[in-house]
Amino acid sequence: MDSEQGLQNIGFGYRPRAVYATDPAASRGRLVAEPESPTRTPFQRDRDRIIHSTAFRRLKHKTQVFIAHEGDHYRTRLTHSIEVAQIARALARALCCDEDLAEAIALVHDFGHTPFGHTGEDALDERMARWGGFDHNAQSLRIVTELESRYAEFDGLNLSWETLEGLVKHNGPLTNAEGEGLDGPVPQSILDYVARHDLELARFAGIEAQCAAIADDIAYNAHDIDDGLRSGLLTLEMLEEVRLPGAILAEVGRRYPDLDPVRRGHELMRRQITAMVEDVIVASRERLRILKPASADAVHDAGCTIVAFSQRMAADEKELKRFLYANLYRHEAVVAVRAHADRIVKDLFDAYFARPREMPEGWREGLGAVDDGEKARLVADFLSGMTDTYAVKEHRRLFDQTPELS
Known part of the structure; x- marks a missing residue:
């Protein structure tokens, strides 16, 4: 479609948008009604609330792939989220949709991650198996709708419907039309919230959430390579055997035959991000x-993801993921550290569940009136909010021996 088709401008604080974009002036609102801001759109307010939240600050000390103790230059959840937001905004701008909404969803998408990355999530999910398990996406929703306590009139951040819908469904619908989970049962905390504020789990998310989702893939594919090169677990020679980075490295070698390895790695990162972003823009415009x-509703009802890679880039990205799993995420050095992190999380859960008074003030009130399921969820809320460094500190306080994570 013509890039100018359907563009509108609706006044102060609002930007040109395509007819299929989410309209901030037509937001479905918030669970708790609030007066609108005269200077910011609902999605700009959401972004600002997310950035000023406690959960956002904690991302600074939560692991992406490498445990935070291993060095100051590796990605954390905070740096990753900022990088995802930058890419999401670039995609939203190119597709003429709402950049602020795409950015807000990108910045909030990792709020529910535990300390120690996916290792911590797996450990907590195992401990919570009797009470519905643990899912980081559902935990993100709990944080922004219940656990943040910054406002006098409501729990959580009281984000707009569109931001919450994008948070919950940025990777696609959660149920079919009959309400059955597409990837197993839908976490109960999501169902509980949807009963009060329907996020339409069977429909696709808006185009801005789709921008945030693909931006997440683009960011971690590139930046995990960067961290892998820094760690020495990956080499440029290994990457030359993988189709996408190999082609980029070959081009860099032709143009700069005497370039040092560090700069070659940086050239690979920026060129790979550019190639993926440009591929998504071209492929998505063709789908549009x-x-x-x-309308935005037509995106929700399209029956497919619109913002996605081309068929060829999707195949290259899958090959790259397989390479990263085999050579980085499952590298014996990473696996060994993750085993220690797994023990720390499970030990802490067991200790708090047996002796919940070990949790700090503000978490232990009212424990005498809850059953085991409610107590377990409270422990999971507390434990999942920890940074890597605080989890290690708490383990040292509660146990005689704490595994070394280096």
């Missing part, structure tokens, strides 16, 4: 041309 969605 074919589907011709005339």
